[in-house]
Amino acid sequence: MEHIVIIGNGIAGVSAARHIRKLSDKKITIVSAETEYFFSRTALMYVYMGHMKFKHIQPYENWFWKKNRIDLVQGYVTKIDANRKEIVLENTTISYDKLIIATGSKPNKFGWPGQDLQGVQGLYSKQDLDNLEKNAPNKEQCKRAVIVGGGLIGIEMAEMLRSRKIPVTFLVREESFWNGVLPKGESALINEHIEEHHIDLRLGTNLKEIIADEHGCAKAVVTDKGDTIACTVVGLTAGVSPNVDFLKETDIEIGRGVLVNRFLETNNKDIYAIGDCAEQREAIGQRRTIEAVWYTGRMMGETVAQTICGNPLEYKPGHWFNSAKFLDIEYQTYGWVFSEQSKNEYEEHFHWRHAKEKICITIAFHKETKQFLGINTFGIRMRHAIFDRWLTQEKNMDYVMEYLKDANFDPEFYKQYESEIISKYNATYGTTITAKKKSWKRIFNNV
Amino acid sequence: MKTIKNIGLVIFLIGLATFASLTVIGTFKVTPEIVDDYLTAKNIQSEIFINDINNTLVNKEFNGISGLAAVVSSTLENANAQHRKNKEYNKVIYTKPSDMAAEIGKKSGTGFIVENKGLMWFFTFGFGIIGALLFIVPNVIFLGKKGIKNDGIYHENATNRGWIAWLVFIFLVSFYIILYFFSEYTVNWTYLVDPISESLSGNPAGHWFVYGFMYCVVMSVMAVRMYIKYRHNTYQMVRTTSVLFFQIVFAFLIPEIMVRLQMPYYDFKNAFPLDYDFFFQWNIKSLINTGGIGLFILVWGIVLTLVIVPVMVYFFGKRWYCSWVCGCGGLAETLGDPYRQHSSKSLFSWKVERWLVHLVLVFAVAMTAMTLYSFFTDANTVLGIKTQTVQNSYSILIGAVFAGVIGTGFYPIFGNRVWCRFGCPLAAYLGFVQRFKSRFRITTNGGQCISCGNCSTYCEQGIDVRAYAQKGENIVRSSCVGCGVCSAVCPRGVLKLENGPEEGRINPTQVLLGNDVDLMDLVNKK
Numbered sequence: 023m024e025h026i027v028i029i030g031n032g033i034a035g036v037s038a039a040r041h042i043r044k045l046s047d048k049k050i051t052i053v054s055a056e057t058e059y060f061f062s063r064t065a066l067m068y069v070y071m072g073h074m075k076f077k078h079i080q081p082y083e084n085w086f087w088k089k090n091r092i093d094l095v096q097g098y099v100t101k102i103d104a105n106r107k108e109i110v111l112e113n114t115t116i117s118y119d120k121l122i123i124a125t126g127s128k129p130n131k132f133g134w135p136g137q138d139l140q141g142v143q144g145l146y147s148k149q150d151l152d153n154l155e156k157n158a159p160n161k162e163q164c165k166r167a168v169i170v171g172g173g174l175i176g177i178e179m180a181e182m183l184r185s186r187k188i189p190v191t192f193l194v195r196e197e198s199f200w201n202g203v204l205p206k207g208e209s210a211l212i213n214e215h216i217e218e219h220h221i222d223l224r225l226g227t228n229l230k231e232i233i234a235d236e237h238g239c240a241k242a243v244v245t246d247k248g249d250t251i252a253c254t255v256v257g258l259t260a261g262v263s264p265n266v267d268f269l270k271e272t273d274i275e276i277g278r279g280v281l282v283n284r285f286l287e288t289n290n291k292d293i294y295a296i297g298d299c300a301e302q303r304e305a306i307g308q309r310r311t312i313e314a315v316w317y318t319g320r321m322m323g324e325t326v327a328q329t330i331c332g333n334p335l336e337y338k339p340g341h342w343f344n345s346a347k348f349l350d351i352e353y354q355t356y357g358w359v360f361s362e363q364s365k366n367e368y369e370e371h372f373h374w375r376h377a378k379e380k381i382c383i384t385i386a387f388h389k390e391t392k393q394f395l396g397i398n399t400f401g402i403r404m405r406h407a408i409f410d411r412w413l414t415q416e417k418n419m420d421y422v423m424e425y426l427k428d429a430n431f432d433p434e435f436y437k438q439y440e441s442e443i444i445s446k447y448n449a450t451y452g453t454t455i456t457a458k459k460k461s462w463k464r465i466f467n468n469v
Numbered sequence: 470m471k472t473i474k475n476i477g478l479v480i481f482l483i484g485l486a487t488f489a490s491l492t493v494i495g496t497f498k499v500t501p502e503i504v505d506d507y508l509t510a511k512n513i514q515s516e517i518f519i520n521d522i523n524n525t526l527v528n529k530e531f532n533g534i535s536g537l538a539a540v541v542s543s544t545l546e547n548a549n550a551q552h553r554k555n556k557e558y559n560k561v562i563y564t565k566p567s568d569m570a571a572e573i574g575k576k577s578g579t580g581f582i583v584e585n586k587g588l589m590w591f592f593t594f595g596f597g598i599i600g601a602l603l604f605i606v607p608n609v610i611f612l613g614k615k616g617i618k619n620d621g622i623y624h625e626n627a628t629n630r631g632w633i634a635w636l637v638f639i640f641l642v643s644f645y646i647i648l649y650f651f652s653e654y655t656v657n658w659t660y661l662v663d664p665i666s667e668s669l670s671g672n673p674a675g676h677w678f679v680y681g682f683m684y685c686v687v688m689s690v691m692a693v694r695m696y697i698k699y700r701h702n703t704y705q706m707v708r709t710t711s712v713l714f715f716q717i718v719f720a721f722l723i724p725e726i727m728v729r730l731q732m733p734y735y736d737f738k739n740a741f742p743l744d745y746d747f748f749f750q751w752n753i754k755s756l757i758n759t760g761g762i763g764l765f766i767l768v769w770g771i772v773l774t775l776v777i778v779p780v781m782v783y784f785f786g787k788r789w790y791c792s793w794v795c796g797c798g799g800l801a802e803t804l805g806d807p808y809r810q811h812s813s814k815s816l817f818s819w820k821v822e823r824w825l826v827h828l829v830l831v832f833a834v835a836m837t838a839m840t841l842y843s844f845f846t847d848a849n850t851v852l853g854i855k856t857q858t859v860q861n862s863y864s865i866l867i868g869a870v871f872a873g874v875i876g877t878g879f880y881p882i883f884g885n886r887v888w889c890r891f892g893c894p895l896a897a898y899l900g901f902v903q904r905f906k907s908r909f910r911i912t913t914n915g916g917q918c919i920s921c922g923n924c925s926t927y928c929e930q931g932i933d934v935r936a937y938a939q940k941g942e943n944i945v946r947s948s949c950v951g952c953g954v955c956s957a958v959c960p961r962g963v964l965k966l967e968n969g970p971e972e973g974r975i976n977p978t979q980v981l982l983g984n985d986v987d988l989m990d991l992v993n994k995k
Contacts, residue, residue, distance in 0.1 A: 033920070065921035072621040073958075078926045081935055083815060185620040218614060316919045345917050347960040350616030350701075354917070354962055403962035406915025431914055431965050433956050435703040462969045 025049045026330060027109060027118035029099050033316055034297025035124035036060045037323025038330075039092050045331035050091065051116060053109065055098035057148050059084060063126075064316055066151045067178045071185040076148075099125075102272050104290050120330055123269070123280055123288070123295040124323070127262035127314050129175075134258075136232030141240040142256040145179045154182070157255045161188045166253040168192075168243045170229045171260030172199050174346050177212075179257045180221050181349050191222040191251050193229055193243075195260075205361055205384050207373045208398055212348050215380055219349050224249075232256055262314050264299040277301050279312050284336040286326045294330070296322035306339060308358055315344060341413045342396070343406060351380050356409035357396025359386040369395060372419070372450065374443045376401075383443065385422065392418040402439065403431035408465065420455055423447050427460040470607045477603025484596025489640075491593070491657035492647065496580040497531045503576045507569075515560040518548035526573070534574050538653045541573065542566035570653035571676065583660050590661045594683075598690055605694045615701035617958050619927070627881075628807050634881035642878035649869040652676045669725035678725075684800065685717050691803035698806075704953045704966075708792060712799035720796045732762045738794050741774045742833040743895035745868060748840050749860060778895075779902045785968055786909025787899035788951020797888055800877065801929065802952060805885020809954065812884030812931035819931070822891055822948065829867060830897040836863050867892065886929040890948055900947030908968040909951065910975075911944035913937060918963045924955035938963050945975050 026042055028035040031054035039050050065079040087094050097111040108117040129144030131137045143153050158164035167183050169176050172194030180190045196202060199216060201209040216223045228246040235241040242252045264279030275281045275289040279301030286294045297319035302311040321339055328335040345354045360369060370389045375382035381401035387394050394417050397409060408429040412422060426440045440457045448455055504527050508519055521544045531537040545566045552560045582589050612618040627633040647654050655676035662682050666674035674682075692713045699705035715738055724734045733755055741747040747770050756763035781789045791798045812818075836859050843849060843856040850856065876888025889896050903909060911934070918941075924934035930948045934955045937944045944955075944964075956964040 062920040062922060064919040065923075068619075068921060068923065071619075072624040073619040074922055074926050075623050078922045081920045081922065081939060317916045321916075343916065345919075345961040350614050352960065352962050403914070403965070406917055410915065431912075431962060433702065433704040433953060433965060434967065435707050437703070466970055466973050 023047065023049050024119045025051065025117070026120045026122065027116055028052045028122040028124055029109065030054060030124035030126055030297070030299075031057070031060045031094070032063060032124060032126050032297060032319060033060075034126070034319035034323045035122065037320045038122050038124065038296060038327050039323075040090070041324050041327030042330060043090050043092060045327060045333075048331075049093070051093040051095055051118075053095045053097060053099055053111070053116065055096065058094065058096055059087070061148065063146070066145070066148070067182050069151060070154060070182045099268060102269065102274065102293075104273055104293065107292065119292065121293045122326060122330075123266075123274075123293065123299060124297045124319075125265045125268075125299045126319075127298040128265040129258055130171075130261045130263055131258060132260065134170075134229055134231060136234060136240065137258065139232055139234050139240045139256075140238050141254055142232055142258060144258050145175055145182075146262060154255075158183060158186070158188055160186055164188050164254050166191065166251070167255040167257060168251055168253045169257040169259055170243070171258065172196055172225075173259060173261055174200075175262075176257070176259035177216065177348055179259055180216070181219070183255075183257075184219055184221060188255075189220075189222070191224060191253070192216065193224050193227045193245060195226070195228050197226045199223070199225070201361055202363055203361055204398070205359065205365075205371055205373065207375060208382060208384060208400060209361075211375065211380055211382055211400060212351070215349055215351055262298070264301065264312060266299055277311075284338075285329055285334055286322055286337055287329075294326050296326050306337070307342070309339060309342060313339075317343075341410050343410070351400050352403065353398070353400050354404055355396065355398045356404065356406065357386070357394070357413050359384055359396040359398045372447060374439075374446050376439065376442075381439065385419070387419040392420065394419055394422045397422075403433075405429045405431040405465070419447075419451075420453060423453075423455045424458050425464065427457055428465050430460070470611055473607050474604050474611075477600045477605075477607075479600070480596050481600025481604060484593050484598075484600055487589075487596065488593040488658070491582070491589075491661075492654040493533045493535065495533060495578060495582050495657045497534060497537050497574055497577040497656075498579045499526045499529055499531075499537070499573060499577045501527050503573060506576075507573055511562075511564065513562060515548045515552060515562055517551055517560075518544060518562060521548060531577075534570065534653050534656055537574055537577070538567065538570035541570040545569065567651050567653050571656055574653055574656040575659060575673070575675075578656060578660060582657055586660050586663055590664075593658075593661055594686060598686060601690045602693065605690070605697065608694070608697045612697065617701075617960075618698065619923075619958065622807075622810060628810070630811065630882055634808075637881045638878060641880065642874055645869075645874040645878050648676060648680055649873055655679060666725070669722070670728040672728065681721050684796070685721050688713055688716050688799055688803045691806070695803055695806060699957065702953075702957050705957060708953065709802065711793045712795070712802055715794045716796050716799045719794075727762075731759075733759050733766060735766050736796075737766075737769065737773075739796070740778050740790070740895055741770060742830065742837065742898065743795070743797070743893060744770070745833055745836070745863060745894070746860075748837050748844075750840065750844050753844060778899065779906075782899050782902040782909075783907050786907055786949070786951050786966075787896070787903045788909070788949070788953075788966070790899060791889060791896060791950035792952045797872070797876065797893065798950060801880075801885040801889060804877075805880050805929070808880045808885045809929040810884070810926050811882060812886060812890065812929050814925050814928070814931050814933045819933075822931070825891045826893065826897045826900075826948075829871070829892050830894040832863060832867065833894040836860060867894075884929055884931070886931075886950070889950060890930050896948070896950075903949070904945065904947035906971075908971055908974070909945075910967065910969070911949065911955065912965045912967055912969075913941055913943055914961075914963045914965065916941060917961045919961055921960060923958040923960065924964060927954050927958045929954070934964070941976075943974060943976055 026048050028039055031052045035052055039052055042048055042050055059080050060082060062079045062081060068074045069076050069079060099109050099111055101110040103110060108115045129146050141157050144150055158167060166189045168191045169179050170193045180192050183190050198206060198209040199212045213223060230244045230246050232240050233242045233244065240256050242250050243256055244250050266276050266280055269276055274293060279299050280288055280295035281303055282288055282295050282300045283303055286296055286300060288295055298314040305311050318339055322337055325335050325337045342358055343356045368389050369386050372385045383402060384398045386396045394412055423444050430438060444455055444457050504522060513519065525540045525544050545562060549561050622628045658679045659674040659676060662674045662679055665682060666672060666678045692709050695709045696706060719738045720736045724736055728734050746752055756767045778790060792802055839851045839856045839859055842851050871892040872888050879887045918938040920935055920939045922935050924938060928934050929952060930950055932946050932949060934944055951966055953966050956966055
């Protein structure tokens with residue numbers, strides 16, 4: 023029986039294992055050093071915040087793995103011997119027929135002085151969660167935390183610490199939060215919201231060094247603006263990069279991540295790489311070559327399972343979408359809405375923001391053809407299926423406005439803003455569009 | 470702010486302690502008139518009992534009801550034993566000693582409590598309400614900006630099965646045991662609400678009036694908590710208002726007012742088989758005997774169960790009843806909300822649930838079939854089993870122990886929907902309709918799920934919502950009561966409760982958007 027070995031029990035590795043099991047009777051082994059069972063990394067924050075216990079963020083009950091004949095091995099892979107087709111763990115080796123590398127990411131550290139001190143940590147792994155519980159159990163033991171890096175993990179970490187009333191200073195390199203990704207109106211809205219949550223937001227500020235006390239623990243950070251901020255915990259959340267250092271000695275080709283073709287194959291025909299650690303040799307559409315996103319990990323797992331089970335399949339991730347939550351504000355995006363810094367010259371934005379509430383949307387469209395390119399929504403939920411369809415059908419902006427009610431996914435009885443949005447659109451572009459009533463027929467019949 | 474909360478807590482606990490102490494304190498003086506009236510009213514024939522009770526009870530004064538209850542009980546048992554021995558079965562008294570003690574006790578109360586009903590109400594209910602509100606209302610500021618605030622739920626003793634939760638568990642279980650089985654200890658409580666009862670129905674309060682009134686008070690106070698906690702979520706606000714309205718107006722006020730108007734006591738929203746004694750002989754007879762309105766209720770009750778309930782479930786899902794109208798659901802969604810995370814999500818619990826809830830439904834239907842058979846044929850037994858025995862066992866096992874003692878008592882440990890999930894025969898019936906013929910579903914929003922588990926954790930019915938959401942499947946489960954909290958707690962906007970076309974409602978294939986079409990076609994073909 024063919025033996026499939028998967029390194030990494032995150033969403034990519036586990037999706038691959040599940041789908042291989044659905045499609046075949048192959049022997050499957052998952053190796054992980056991090057935890058015994060699969061858990062949802064994106065939910066680690068909720069454990070610290072007391073919304074859930076760790077067991078709740080494990081999507082499958084513990085009997086699931088045995089029942090589905092997926093062997094779990096806990097151990098750290100130190101080496102891959104591609105010639106002998108085996109992986110080397112600390113005190114054992116496992117031989118494979120096909121190997122899937124799904125080792126995910128590791129937090130970036132940029133060589134800051136003091137970055138390895140006690141109390142300095144990222145927020146990526148189960149171990150990071152345990153460390154945060156030790157380093158910042160409450161506001162008495164953690165007088166202040168400084169978070170370095172204004173991305174999604176940074177703001178999550180700020181939210182976590184604030185849930186225990188720990189004072190937080192948030193150093194963001196950019197002049198406005200996440201403005202490399204978000205258009206400025208949205209970025210400004212999030213800036214305001216961060217400050218509403220009593221987070222000391224320092225925009226345009228970089229970390230220079232972390233200062234140690236006599237025990238080797240962090241006691242303050244120094245910024246490039248010359249401020250020294252006393253703190254006991256420093257969160258380093260300046261992005262992540264593929265966790266592939268253990269492959270450096272091997273023949274497996276790596277760039278920033280493990281280089282793969284569209285079939286997710288590495289340069290070694292029996293070795294595949296999926297998830298955060300995989301780097302596409304050529305970008306797919308406007309996507310980045312490395313995408314550290316939950317659902318791309320899942321889709322790569324599903325795709326590679328097909329290939330391994332005798333149905334070679336290209337990885338085609340479809341239209342871009344994503345979501346996040348910034349403190350109390352939900353964010354969803356479908357298609358491409360670029361920030362001012364990176365947007366294409368043909369890309370125009372229509373922005374609407376609620377007068378009082380933290381609700382806004384930005385729709386990107388083509389200046390000349392008015393083709394709909396993408397939408398960002400803050401505080402309004404939208405229906406994935408509808409935008410996916412509109413992107414495929416290359417609908418234009420007027421159409422999107424007219425049928426916007428079909429796309430609303432907010433819970434029942436919520437106030438709806440389509441008419442306000444459309445009247446602003448009409449005023450801006452001199453159109454006379456009126457919103458069509460929501461139609462189940464259109465929503466479900468793909469018309 | 471913290472101080473206000475603490476003061477509120479202290480006031481609440483004083484009210485609660487006073488309320489609890491009322492079960493054992495108070496002076497009861499039994500006059501000859503009380504006993505005479507009782508014996509006449511109940512048409513008691515036993516000369517042994519009449520003789521004994523005049524010696525043991527009349528002109529005696531008891532401190533606390535327990536002394537009186539003990540005397541009543543021993544006198545009654547002694548008389549019955551002698552009659553049975555002498556085979557004088559027509560003289561045996563079938564009234565339960567605890568009911569007898571409650572009834573005599575109610576008339577015999579004297580002293581401070583009886584003379585100061587309003588004041589005592591204030592020391593118990595009043596303190597409870599004021600204290601609880603002082604504890605709850607500061608959350609407007611305490612919880613911060615509006616949004617989902619589940620911070621610390623698993624760090625707090627009370628919501629994480631700590632000792633406070635166990636104390637609440639013991640308190641609730643004891644309360645229900647007293648209510649259902651030892652009503653003599655509720656006599657002092659009935660005094661507190663006598664003025665309210667008299668103004669509504671014209672009668673002094675019994676222990677079920679205390680319960681009904683308390684139910685409304687608890688729901689109202691805890692609804693304030695819901696309004697604050699979910700103030701960003703219109704669905705929760707509207708739904709909370711709805712359950713509160715149906716409890717106060719339909720379950721509490723209308724039946725009391727009907728009694729005042731010489732009509733039968735009836736809760737128009739309480740559908741059979743949850744209302745398991747609707748077809749019991751005494752109920753049918755009393756309905757028929759009250760003429761027009763009684764007949765109307767009889768027809769309404771049947772139409773409600775056979776037509777209105779399933780048709781509404783078809784259009785809106787069983788949520789229209791279970792989390793918008795029902796009293797049990799109403800308490801679960803208000804008092805029980807802090808405990809919703811304790812429902813077990815394991816596959817094992819799901820198996821237990823399906824067996825148990827459907828067995829109760831079978832039990833209820835079989836019992837009713839026997840009841841109706843007996844009613845129309847005047848036969849006391851069906852296939853050698855006494856109808857009365859089956860009815861009594863159902864009343865005690867399901868009606869009292871399961872729905873009351875376990876259903877509410879177990880809130881702090883096993884979650885707020887133990888009864889609705891494992892025991893309610895109406896929920897089982899609605900579940901069939903919802904699962905097989907309904908427009909209701911929880912739509913999963915394409916590929917946005919990140920498997921975080923908030924939906925599953927906060928599902929009061931123990932549905933592993935995430936298991937569906939992460940596969941892109943809509944959630945169509947018979948047990949879903951449509952409380953909407955999975956949708957509320959989802960950080961990524963994945964879940965939406967909606968009533969749409971039946972076609973495509975159940976999508977068991979793994980339709981995950983994102984993967985482009987040919988891969989999905991392929992996955993779906995498998």
